[in-house]
Amino acid sequence: MKKMMMLMVFLASAVLAFSATKGSEKPIPFEKLPKMAQEFIHTHFKGVKVVKCEVESPWTQFDVRMANGYELEFDRAGNWTEIQKEKGGISSSILGVLPQRSYSYLQSNYSGVSVEKIERQKKGFKVSLNTQSEETEIHFSKDGRFLSKKVD
Numbered sequence: 001m002k003k004m005m006m007l008m009v010f011l012a013s014a015v016l017a018f019s020a021t022k023g024s025e026k027p028i029p030f031e032k033l034p035k036m037a038q039e040f041i042h043t044h045f046k047g048v049k050v051v052k053c054e055v056e057s058p059w060t061q062f063d064v065r066m067a068n069g070y071e072l073e074f075d076r077a078g079n080w081t082e083i084q085k086e087k088g089g090i091s092s093s094i095l096g097v098l099p100q101r102s103y104s105y106l107q108s109n110y111s112g113v114s115v116e117k118i119e120r121q122k123k124g125f126k127v128s129l130n131t132q133s134e135e136t137e138i139h140f141s142k143d144g145r146f147l148s149k150k151v152d
Helices: 002-021 035-044 100-109
Strands: 023-027 050-054 061-066 071-073 080-084 114-121 122-128 134-140 147-150
Touching: 035 071, 050 071, 100 122, 100 134
Parallel strands: none
Antiparallel strands: 023 050, 050 061, 061 071, 071 080, 080 114, 114 122, 122 134, 134 147
């Protein structure tokens, strides 16, 4: 019985310790972002103030919020993994980070539709669109080929 109680206390402590570190975000100065992330921001958001920089543990993901409403995520190497802007959508200059083929597909098939989020995934890219009546996700391969569309 005593061993069982000790085991329960140990497990409860382990769960609490893990949950305390899981997904914890810590503010950091801009200079602590990986160089590639800093360069991306300087290139694509020249003159835009950085409102917030955070590092998310334990996976080491960096979250950045810009004064113009963009929210950016970078991996530990500084590669962008997500770009989001709900009001007004993502500008065409930022959409240019996608492969040319997927950028052209969006321009041809969804001209005038608000792109709210682009995500870099293991197998390619996911683009989230918001029309007046529905939300659409479009999946592209790494080289920008159209793969699928999901409408909610």
